[in-house]
Amino acid sequence: MSQPAARVARSRPRRPQMVMEVVAIEDLSPTFKRITFGGDDFDKFQDSEAVDKYVKLLLPQNPESGLKPPFDLDELRKTLPKDELPLRRTYTVHSVDPETKTLKMDFVIHGAEGLAGPWAEQAKVGDLLQFSGPGGKYQPDPEADWHLLAGDEAAIPAIGAALAAMPDDAVGHALIEVATEEDEWNLTAPEGIEVTWLHRGGPFTPESTVIEQAVKDLPWRDGRVQAFVHGEREIMKSLRVYLNDERGVDRADLSLSAYWAYGREEDVFQAEKKLPIGQIYPETGLQY
Ligand SMILES: Cc1cc2nc3c(=O)[nH]c(=O)nc-3n(C[C@H](O)[C@H](O)[C@H](O)COP(=O)(O)OP(=O)(O)OC[C@H]3O[C@@H](n4cnc5c(N)ncnc54)[C@H](O)[C@@H]3O)c2cc1C
Missing domain, CATH: 2.40.30.10 (Translation factors)
Structure with a gap:
């Protein structure tokens, strides 16, 4: 049985x-x-x-x-x-x-x-x-034509590890949001990956965050992109729509999830994954 x-x-x-x-x-x-x-x-x-x-x-x-x-x-x-x-x-x-x-x-x-x-x-x-x-499952794909990495502070450790693991000939962009210039430090990355630090000017607020717009303003390259995008939940919802629906990035090439949610302790953030407010992929209820 x-x-x-x-x-x-x-x-x-x-x-x-x-x-x-x-x-x-x-x-x-x-x-x-x-x-x-x-x-x-x-x-x-x-x-x-x-x-x-x-x-x-x-x-x-x-x-x-x-x-x-x-x-x-x-x-x-x-x-x-x-x-x-x-x-x-x-x-x-x-x-x-x-x-x-x-x-x-x-x-x-x-x-x-x-x-x-x-x-x-x-x-x-x-x-x-x-x-x-x-846990975890993302690995840079050496066959991808280019890479897009983006996130706020919570995602820097993962973005840093991803950049360090990229093949030497990898090309693309890493967009990283921090409070101010003082929060930048050296990340090891292939020469062909342009690392851009973006400054909010202070602690994260929904009004001061700049990462969503920076991703949308990025000149789009030709070819297959592999994207690794993580950070605050509301931004991830919007970038999911942009990357999946507007740019047509295949789900298999997109590692995108919320790492935290503004104003929520992690317990609440995790519990809300079962509710519409917590869903990054509302059509399936999936989080990534
Ligand atoms: C897969 C994964 C990997 C992660 N890796 C890292 C990592 O390597 N380093 C890291 O620092 N975080 C990482 N995070 C995010 C981290 O789990 C959350 O930020 C967590 O909420 C922090 O717990 P806390 O006890 O400090 O705050 P909580 O008790 O969860 O929250 C208290 C308050 O602080 C706010 N808050 C929580 N995190 C942040 C933040 N980053 N910036 C501003 N306000 C915040 C909350 O919105 C809440 O209002 C990761 C999350 C995931 C899902």
Whole structure:
């Protein structure tokens, strides 16, 4: 007898859980911290060819609660009320170094609100972070005629990893939105990829963001484009329509998803994926 779909979905193997230790912290810019993690659990990290690999961090809702990794969420659910359980946040693993058994994540410091941004802002060498993963599936296609990469701060780690993985003869454009010039740093990219930093002039607001218009203003090249476009949800909705419907970019050549939503904690943002407001591809209900 065949199993009901819900049971099949639940029985999918869980991604490995790791607890790793902060071994180095670097300020990349006023709004970006690069944190290097090490420790024995590195061996549990199943690296992949994807350059947009991401993990799910597990962070205490209340940093004053004294809860520290390792967490056993199944056990904690038996004893703690829902509003005291650790919460998930999604972050890109920017790079993995098997030699030193370390991996790096880059955190946007976006103010006092939230869990992961403030955790990163206050992180110290020796702190522990629990996460599971990685997921992710984008890889630069060496057969594409040109590449388009675009996103705001949250997507820079993935865009940076994608640029670093491109073949030397890759051509195209990377458009990256940040607050000000001080938030720019060097990204390794093939010579043929023009990297343009766009400045909002301050923190993200729906009024000050410029990335959507910059993508639409980009002179369109001939040939097959492979596009990697991620960032704030409303912008992604609009760029999805532009790239898919107006420019005719094939779905198979388009990696486009919302990485966050203005005014929403990640839990709300994730929950809204089931609602029309959260859907990037409303005709199918898909998110990417
Ligand atoms: C696949 C994937 C990969 C990602 N990779 C990265 C990464 O490598 N680095 C990274 O920094 N982020 C990344 N993000 C985005 C990150 O998951 C969200 O920004 C997340 O909401 C941050 O959690 P938080 O606890 O700091 O804030 P939350 O508690 O989720 O939100 C608190 C408030 O801060 C606002 N906020 C959240 N993120 C931002 C932001 N970036 N800029 C301005 N305001 C914000 C929210 O709208 C909300 O009002 C990724 C997301 C996805 C889906």
